[in-house]
Amino acid sequence: MSFLIRTKQKFSRFFKGLMKKKQMRVGIYGPPNAGKTTLSNRIVRDWTGDAVGPVSEIPHETRRARRKEGVTISDETGNSVTIDIVDTPGVTTKIDYKEFLEYGIEADEAIVRAREATEGVAEAMHWLREDIDGVIYMLDSTQDPFVQVNIMLIGIIESRDLPVIIVANKTDLPDAAPSRIKSAFPQHPVISISGLEGTNVEELYDKMIEYFG
Incomplete structure:
Protein backbone atom coordinates (compact mmCIF):
# COMPACT_ATOMS: atom_id res chain seq x y z
CA MET A 1 0.00 0.00 0.00
CA SER A 2 1.40 3.37 -1.04
CA PHE A 3 2.18 6.19 1.37
CA LEU A 4 -0.48 8.37 -0.31
CA ILE A 5 -3.23 5.78 0.20
CA ARG A 6 -2.28 5.23 3.84
CA THR A 7 -2.29 8.97 4.42
CA LYS A 8 -5.76 9.32 2.87
CA GLN A 9 -7.07 6.52 5.10
CA LYS A 10 -5.65 8.18 8.22
CA PHE A 11 -7.26 11.49 7.32
CA SER A 12 -10.55 9.72 6.61
CA ARG A 13 -10.55 8.09 10.06
CA PHE A 14 -9.56 11.42 11.63
CA PHE A 15 -12.43 13.36 10.09
CA LYS A 16 -14.92 10.60 10.88
CA GLY A 17 -13.83 10.88 14.50
CA LEU A 18 -14.42 14.64 14.43
CA MET A 19 -17.89 14.15 12.99
CA LYS A 20 -18.87 11.49 15.53
CA LYS A 21 -21.67 12.57 17.87
CA LYS A 22 -20.57 13.49 21.37
CA GLN A 23 -21.30 10.85 23.99
CA MET A 24 -23.77 12.31 26.48
CA ARG A 25 -22.84 12.63 30.13
CA VAL A 26 -25.96 11.95 32.20
CA GLY A 27 -26.00 13.02 35.84
CA ILE A 28 -28.22 11.34 38.41
CA TYR A 29 -29.26 14.11 40.78
CA GLY A 30 -31.63 14.39 43.72
CA PRO A 31 -31.82 14.76 47.51
CA PRO A 32 -29.88 12.55 49.94
CA ASN A 33 -31.15 8.96 50.22
CA ALA A 34 -33.42 9.20 47.18
CA GLY A 35 -31.74 6.08 45.77
CA LYS A 36 -29.32 7.63 43.27
CA THR A 37 -26.48 5.18 43.83
CA THR A 38 -28.89 2.24 43.89
CA LEU A 39 -30.17 3.25 40.47
CA SER A 40 -26.67 4.02 39.17
CA ASN A 41 -25.53 0.56 40.20
CA ARG A 42 -28.58 -1.08 38.64
CA ILE A 43 -28.08 0.68 35.31
CA VAL A 44 -24.38 -0.10 35.19
CA ARG A 45 -24.84 -3.72 36.34
CA ASP A 46 -27.65 -4.36 33.87
CA TRP A 47 -25.60 -3.16 30.90
CA THR A 48 -21.95 -3.74 31.87
CA GLY A 49 -21.96 -6.16 34.83
CA ASP A 50 -20.02 -3.60 36.86
CA ALA A 51 -21.04 -1.18 39.64
CA VAL A 52 -20.54 2.48 40.52
CA GLY A 53 -20.22 2.57 44.31
CA PRO A 54 -21.44 1.36 47.72
CA VAL A 55 -24.96 1.96 49.02
CA SER A 56 -25.73 2.86 52.64
CA GLU A 57 -28.67 4.04 54.73
CA ILE A 58 -26.36 6.72 56.14
CA PRO A 59 -27.06 10.04 54.41
CA HIS A 60 -24.36 11.50 52.14
CA GLU A 61 -22.60 8.17 51.68
CA THR A 62 -21.76 9.42 48.19
CA ARG A 63 -19.60 12.47 48.84
CA ARG A 64 -17.91 12.75 45.45
CA ALA A 65 -19.33 12.42 41.95
CA ARG A 66 -18.57 8.97 40.48
CA ARG A 67 -18.63 8.24 36.78
CA LYS A 68 -18.97 5.12 34.65
CA GLU A 69 -18.13 5.74 31.01
CA GLY A 70 -19.47 4.08 27.90
CA VAL A 71 -22.68 2.48 29.17
CA THR A 72 -24.71 1.29 26.17
CA ILE A 73 -28.47 0.85 26.71
CA SER A 74 -30.57 -0.81 24.00
CA ASP A 75 -34.11 -1.96 23.37
CA GLU A 76 -35.68 -4.90 21.56
CA THR A 77 -36.02 -2.97 18.29
CA GLY A 78 -32.31 -2.24 18.06
CA ASN A 79 -32.38 1.37 19.23
CA SER A 80 -29.59 2.23 21.63
CA VAL A 81 -27.72 5.03 23.36
CA THR A 82 -24.23 5.09 24.84
CA ILE A 83 -23.76 7.45 27.77
CA ASP A 84 -21.54 8.21 30.72
CA ILE A 85 -23.40 7.77 34.01
CA VAL A 86 -22.49 10.23 36.78
CA ASP A 87 -23.67 9.36 40.29
CA THR A 88 -23.72 12.57 42.32
CA PRO A 89 -23.91 13.42 46.05
CA GLY A 90 -27.31 14.27 47.46
CA VAL A 91 -28.01 17.92 46.80
CA THR A 92 -29.19 19.82 49.86
CA THR A 93 -28.83 23.37 51.15
CA LYS A 94 -27.20 22.48 54.48
CA ILE A 95 -25.27 19.49 55.80
CA ASP A 96 -25.03 19.22 59.58
CA TYR A 97 -22.47 16.84 61.06
CA LYS A 98 -25.07 15.91 63.71
CA GLU A 99 -26.94 13.96 61.04
CA PHE A 100 -24.14 11.40 61.11
CA LEU A 101 -24.12 11.09 64.90
CA GLU A 102 -27.56 9.50 64.73
CA TYR A 137 -33.72 13.71 38.68
CA MET A 138 -34.53 11.18 41.40
CA LEU A 139 -37.14 11.78 44.06
CA ASP A 140 -38.40 9.58 46.89
CA SER A 141 -42.04 8.79 46.10
CA THR A 142 -42.82 8.31 49.81
CA GLN A 143 -42.00 11.98 50.48
CA ASP A 144 -43.56 15.29 49.49
CA PRO A 145 -41.92 16.25 46.16
CA PHE A 146 -41.90 19.97 46.98
CA VAL A 147 -39.90 19.36 50.16
CA GLN A 148 -37.29 17.40 48.19
CA VAL A 149 -36.81 19.73 45.23
CA ASN A 150 -33.73 21.96 45.18
CA ILE A 151 -34.64 25.26 43.51
CA MET A 152 -31.07 26.09 42.52
CA LEU A 153 -30.65 22.71 40.84
CA ILE A 154 -33.91 23.11 38.93
CA GLY A 155 -32.83 26.61 37.91
CA ILE A 156 -29.56 25.36 36.41
CA ILE A 157 -31.31 22.54 34.54
CA GLU A 158 -33.84 24.95 33.05
CA SER A 159 -31.31 27.68 32.23
CA ARG A 160 -29.21 25.17 30.28
CA ASP A 161 -32.33 23.59 28.75
CA LEU A 162 -31.05 20.10 29.61
CA PRO A 163 -33.13 17.03 28.79
CA VAL A 164 -34.44 15.71 32.10
CA ILE A 165 -36.27 12.58 33.21
CA ILE A 166 -37.94 12.63 36.63
CA VAL A 167 -37.76 9.31 38.49
CA ALA A 168 -40.24 8.59 41.29
CA ASN A 169 -38.30 5.98 43.25
CA LYS A 170 -39.10 3.54 46.08
CA THR A 171 -42.44 2.34 44.71
CA ASP A 172 -41.79 -0.92 46.58
CA LEU A 173 -42.65 0.84 49.86
CA PRO A 174 -46.26 0.80 51.08
CA ASP A 175 -46.55 4.58 51.50
CA ALA A 176 -45.23 5.40 48.03
CA ALA A 177 -47.32 7.89 46.06
CA PRO A 178 -45.63 8.53 42.70
CA SER A 179 -48.77 10.32 41.50
CA ARG A 180 -47.76 13.30 43.67
CA ILE A 181 -44.48 13.59 41.78
CA LYS A 182 -46.26 13.30 38.42
CA SER A 183 -48.59 16.11 39.45
CA ALA A 184 -45.64 18.27 40.53
CA PHE A 185 -43.80 17.88 37.20
CA PRO A 186 -46.40 17.86 34.40
CA GLN A 187 -43.87 19.38 31.98
CA HIS A 188 -41.43 16.44 32.26
CA PRO A 189 -41.68 12.68 31.81
CA VAL A 190 -42.02 10.95 35.18
CA ILE A 191 -41.11 7.26 35.47
CA SER A 192 -42.13 5.36 38.61
CA ILE A 193 -39.63 2.67 39.63
CA SER A 194 -38.18 0.66 42.44
CA GLY A 195 -34.44 0.99 41.98
CA LEU A 196 -33.94 -1.60 44.71
CA GLU A 197 -36.14 -4.27 43.15
CA GLY A 198 -35.77 -3.21 39.53
CA THR A 199 -39.49 -2.66 39.01
CA ASN A 200 -40.28 -0.72 35.81
CA VAL A 201 -36.65 0.05 34.97
CA GLU A 202 -37.30 -1.12 31.38
CA GLU A 203 -39.61 1.87 30.91
CA LEU A 204 -36.85 4.10 32.24
CA TYR A 205 -34.35 2.59 29.80
CA ASP A 206 -36.71 3.22 26.89
CA LYS A 207 -37.13 6.84 27.96
CA MET A 208 -33.35 7.23 28.32
CA ILE A 209 -32.87 6.02 24.75
CA GLU A 210 -35.52 8.51 23.59
CA TYR A 211 -34.24 11.50 25.59
CA PHE A 212 -30.48 10.98 25.59
CA GLY A 213 -29.99 9.39 22.18
Missing part, protein backbone atom coordinates in the same frame (compact mmCIF):
# COMPACT_ATOMS: atom_id res chain seq x y z
CA TYR A 103 -25.97 6.55 62.92
CA GLY A 104 -23.35 5.89 65.58
CA ILE A 105 -20.52 7.76 63.85
CA GLU A 106 -18.02 9.46 66.16
CA ALA A 107 -18.02 13.27 66.21
CA ASP A 108 -14.58 13.68 64.58
CA GLU A 109 -15.51 11.44 61.67
CA ALA A 110 -18.95 13.06 61.42
CA ILE A 111 -17.34 16.49 61.02
CA VAL A 112 -15.06 15.16 58.28
CA ARG A 113 -17.98 13.52 56.49
CA ALA A 114 -20.02 16.70 56.66
CA ARG A 115 -17.17 18.72 55.18
CA GLU A 116 -16.62 16.17 52.40
CA ALA A 117 -20.34 16.04 51.65
CA THR A 118 -20.51 19.84 51.42
CA GLU A 119 -17.59 19.86 49.01
CA GLY A 120 -19.25 17.06 47.05
CA VAL A 121 -22.47 19.04 46.62
CA ALA A 122 -20.48 22.02 45.31
CA GLU A 123 -18.70 19.69 42.89
CA ALA A 124 -22.00 18.19 41.71
CA MET A 125 -23.43 21.63 41.02
CA HIS A 126 -20.29 22.60 39.11
CA TRP A 127 -20.65 19.49 36.95
CA LEU A 128 -24.26 20.44 36.28
CA ARG A 129 -23.27 23.93 35.15
CA GLU A 130 -20.39 22.81 32.93
CA ASP A 131 -20.21 19.12 32.05
CA ILE A 132 -23.60 17.42 32.31
CA ASP A 133 -25.61 16.92 29.09
CA GLY A 134 -28.74 15.32 30.55
CA VAL A 135 -30.28 14.70 33.96
CA ILE A 136 -32.11 11.91 35.75
Whole structure:
Protein backbone atom coordinates (compact mmCIF):
# COMPACT_ATOMS: atom_id res chain seq x y z
CA MET A 1 0.00 0.00 0.00
CA SER A 2 1.40 3.37 -1.04
CA PHE A 3 2.18 6.19 1.37
CA LEU A 4 -0.48 8.37 -0.31
CA ILE A 5 -3.23 5.78 0.20
CA ARG A 6 -2.28 5.23 3.84
CA THR A 7 -2.29 8.97 4.42
CA LYS A 8 -5.76 9.32 2.87
CA GLN A 9 -7.07 6.52 5.10
CA LYS A 10 -5.65 8.18 8.22
CA PHE A 11 -7.26 11.49 7.32
CA SER A 12 -10.55 9.72 6.61
CA ARG A 13 -10.55 8.09 10.06
CA PHE A 14 -9.56 11.42 11.63
CA PHE A 15 -12.43 13.36 10.09
CA LYS A 16 -14.92 10.60 10.88
CA GLY A 17 -13.83 10.88 14.50
CA LEU A 18 -14.42 14.64 14.43
CA MET A 19 -17.89 14.15 12.99
CA LYS A 20 -18.87 11.49 15.53
CA LYS A 21 -21.67 12.57 17.87
CA LYS A 22 -20.57 13.49 21.37
CA GLN A 23 -21.30 10.85 23.99
CA MET A 24 -23.77 12.31 26.48
CA ARG A 25 -22.84 12.63 30.13
CA VAL A 26 -25.96 11.95 32.20
CA GLY A 27 -26.00 13.02 35.84
CA ILE A 28 -28.22 11.34 38.41
CA TYR A 29 -29.26 14.11 40.78
CA GLY A 30 -31.63 14.39 43.72
CA PRO A 31 -31.82 14.76 47.51
CA PRO A 32 -29.88 12.55 49.94
CA ASN A 33 -31.15 8.96 50.22
CA ALA A 34 -33.42 9.20 47.18
CA GLY A 35 -31.74 6.08 45.77
CA LYS A 36 -29.32 7.63 43.27
CA THR A 37 -26.48 5.18 43.83
CA THR A 38 -28.89 2.24 43.89
CA LEU A 39 -30.17 3.25 40.47
CA SER A 40 -26.67 4.02 39.17
CA ASN A 41 -25.53 0.56 40.20
CA ARG A 42 -28.58 -1.08 38.64
CA ILE A 43 -28.08 0.68 35.31
CA VAL A 44 -24.38 -0.10 35.19
CA ARG A 45 -24.84 -3.72 36.34
CA ASP A 46 -27.65 -4.36 33.87
CA TRP A 47 -25.60 -3.16 30.90
CA THR A 48 -21.95 -3.74 31.87
CA GLY A 49 -21.96 -6.16 34.83
CA ASP A 50 -20.02 -3.60 36.86
CA ALA A 51 -21.04 -1.18 39.64
CA VAL A 52 -20.54 2.48 40.52
CA GLY A 53 -20.22 2.57 44.31
CA PRO A 54 -21.44 1.36 47.72
CA VAL A 55 -24.96 1.96 49.02
CA SER A 56 -25.73 2.86 52.64
CA GLU A 57 -28.67 4.04 54.73
CA ILE A 58 -26.36 6.72 56.14
CA PRO A 59 -27.06 10.04 54.41
CA HIS A 60 -24.36 11.50 52.14
CA GLU A 61 -22.60 8.17 51.68
CA THR A 62 -21.76 9.42 48.19
CA ARG A 63 -19.60 12.47 48.84
CA ARG A 64 -17.91 12.75 45.45
CA ALA A 65 -19.33 12.42 41.95
CA ARG A 66 -18.57 8.97 40.48
CA ARG A 67 -18.63 8.24 36.78
CA LYS A 68 -18.97 5.12 34.65
CA GLU A 69 -18.13 5.74 31.01
CA GLY A 70 -19.47 4.08 27.90
CA VAL A 71 -22.68 2.48 29.17
CA THR A 72 -24.71 1.29 26.17
CA ILE A 73 -28.47 0.85 26.71
CA SER A 74 -30.57 -0.81 24.00
CA ASP A 75 -34.11 -1.96 23.37
CA GLU A 76 -35.68 -4.90 21.56
CA THR A 77 -36.02 -2.97 18.29
CA GLY A 78 -32.31 -2.24 18.06
CA ASN A 79 -32.38 1.37 19.23
CA SER A 80 -29.59 2.23 21.63
CA VAL A 81 -27.72 5.03 23.36
CA THR A 82 -24.23 5.09 24.84
CA ILE A 83 -23.76 7.45 27.77
CA ASP A 84 -21.54 8.21 30.72
CA ILE A 85 -23.40 7.77 34.01
CA VAL A 86 -22.49 10.23 36.78
CA ASP A 87 -23.67 9.36 40.29
CA THR A 88 -23.72 12.57 42.32
CA PRO A 89 -23.91 13.42 46.05
CA GLY A 90 -27.31 14.27 47.46
CA VAL A 91 -28.01 17.92 46.80
CA THR A 92 -29.19 19.82 49.86
CA THR A 93 -28.83 23.37 51.15
CA LYS A 94 -27.20 22.48 54.48
CA ILE A 95 -25.27 19.49 55.80
CA ASP A 96 -25.03 19.22 59.58
CA TYR A 97 -22.47 16.84 61.06
CA LYS A 98 -25.07 15.91 63.71
CA GLU A 99 -26.94 13.96 61.04
CA PHE A 100 -24.14 11.40 61.11
CA LEU A 101 -24.12 11.09 64.90
CA GLU A 102 -27.56 9.50 64.73
CA TYR A 103 -25.97 6.55 62.92
CA GLY A 104 -23.35 5.89 65.58
CA ILE A 105 -20.52 7.76 63.85
CA GLU A 106 -18.02 9.46 66.16
CA ALA A 107 -18.02 13.27 66.21
CA ASP A 108 -14.58 13.68 64.58
CA GLU A 109 -15.51 11.44 61.67
CA ALA A 110 -18.95 13.06 61.42
CA ILE A 111 -17.34 16.49 61.02
CA VAL A 112 -15.06 15.16 58.28
CA ARG A 113 -17.98 13.52 56.49
CA ALA A 114 -20.02 16.70 56.66
CA ARG A 115 -17.17 18.72 55.18
CA GLU A 116 -16.62 16.17 52.40
CA ALA A 117 -20.34 16.04 51.65
CA THR A 118 -20.51 19.84 51.42
CA GLU A 119 -17.59 19.86 49.01
CA GLY A 120 -19.25 17.06 47.05
CA VAL A 121 -22.47 19.04 46.62
CA ALA A 122 -20.48 22.02 45.31
CA GLU A 123 -18.70 19.69 42.89
CA ALA A 124 -22.00 18.19 41.71
CA MET A 125 -23.43 21.63 41.02
CA HIS A 126 -20.29 22.60 39.11
CA TRP A 127 -20.65 19.49 36.95
CA LEU A 128 -24.26 20.44 36.28
CA ARG A 129 -23.27 23.93 35.15
CA GLU A 130 -20.39 22.81 32.93
CA ASP A 131 -20.21 19.12 32.05
CA ILE A 132 -23.60 17.42 32.31
CA ASP A 133 -25.61 16.92 29.09
CA GLY A 134 -28.74 15.32 30.55
CA VAL A 135 -30.28 14.70 33.96
CA ILE A 136 -32.11 11.91 35.75
CA TYR A 137 -33.72 13.71 38.68
CA MET A 138 -34.53 11.18 41.40
CA LEU A 139 -37.14 11.78 44.06
CA ASP A 140 -38.40 9.58 46.89
CA SER A 141 -42.04 8.79 46.10
CA THR A 142 -42.82 8.31 49.81
CA GLN A 143 -42.00 11.98 50.48
CA ASP A 144 -43.56 15.29 49.49
CA PRO A 145 -41.92 16.25 46.16
CA PHE A 146 -41.90 19.97 46.98
CA VAL A 147 -39.90 19.36 50.16
CA GLN A 148 -37.29 17.40 48.19
CA VAL A 149 -36.81 19.73 45.23
CA ASN A 150 -33.73 21.96 45.18
CA ILE A 151 -34.64 25.26 43.51
CA MET A 152 -31.07 26.09 42.52
CA LEU A 153 -30.65 22.71 40.84
CA ILE A 154 -33.91 23.11 38.93
CA GLY A 155 -32.83 26.61 37.91
CA ILE A 156 -29.56 25.36 36.41
CA ILE A 157 -31.31 22.54 34.54
CA GLU A 158 -33.84 24.95 33.05
CA SER A 159 -31.31 27.68 32.23
CA ARG A 160 -29.21 25.17 30.28
CA ASP A 161 -32.33 23.59 28.75
CA LEU A 162 -31.05 20.10 29.61
CA PRO A 163 -33.13 17.03 28.79
CA VAL A 164 -34.44 15.71 32.10
CA ILE A 165 -36.27 12.58 33.21
CA ILE A 166 -37.94 12.63 36.63
CA VAL A 167 -37.76 9.31 38.49
CA ALA A 168 -40.24 8.59 41.29
CA ASN A 169 -38.30 5.98 43.25
CA LYS A 170 -39.10 3.54 46.08
CA THR A 171 -42.44 2.34 44.71
CA ASP A 172 -41.79 -0.92 46.58
CA LEU A 173 -42.65 0.84 49.86
CA PRO A 174 -46.26 0.80 51.08
CA ASP A 175 -46.55 4.58 51.50
CA ALA A 176 -45.23 5.40 48.03
CA ALA A 177 -47.32 7.89 46.06
CA PRO A 178 -45.63 8.53 42.70
CA SER A 179 -48.77 10.32 41.50
CA ARG A 180 -47.76 13.30 43.67
CA ILE A 181 -44.48 13.59 41.78
CA LYS A 182 -46.26 13.30 38.42
CA SER A 183 -48.59 16.11 39.45
CA ALA A 184 -45.64 18.27 40.53
CA PHE A 185 -43.80 17.88 37.20
CA PRO A 186 -46.40 17.86 34.40
CA GLN A 187 -43.87 19.38 31.98
CA HIS A 188 -41.43 16.44 32.26
CA PRO A 189 -41.68 12.68 31.81
CA VAL A 190 -42.02 10.95 35.18
CA ILE A 191 -41.11 7.26 35.47
CA SER A 192 -42.13 5.36 38.61
CA ILE A 193 -39.63 2.67 39.63
CA SER A 194 -38.18 0.66 42.44
CA GLY A 195 -34.44 0.99 41.98
CA LEU A 196 -33.94 -1.60 44.71
CA GLU A 197 -36.14 -4.27 43.15
CA GLY A 198 -35.77 -3.21 39.53
CA THR A 199 -39.49 -2.66 39.01
CA ASN A 200 -40.28 -0.72 35.81
CA VAL A 201 -36.65 0.05 34.97
CA GLU A 202 -37.30 -1.12 31.38
CA GLU A 203 -39.61 1.87 30.91
CA LEU A 204 -36.85 4.10 32.24
CA TYR A 205 -34.35 2.59 29.80
CA ASP A 206 -36.71 3.22 26.89
CA LYS A 207 -37.13 6.84 27.96
CA MET A 208 -33.35 7.23 28.32
CA ILE A 209 -32.87 6.02 24.75
CA GLU A 210 -35.52 8.51 23.59
CA TYR A 211 -34.24 11.50 25.59
CA PHE A 212 -30.48 10.98 25.59
CA GLY A 213 -29.99 9.39 22.18
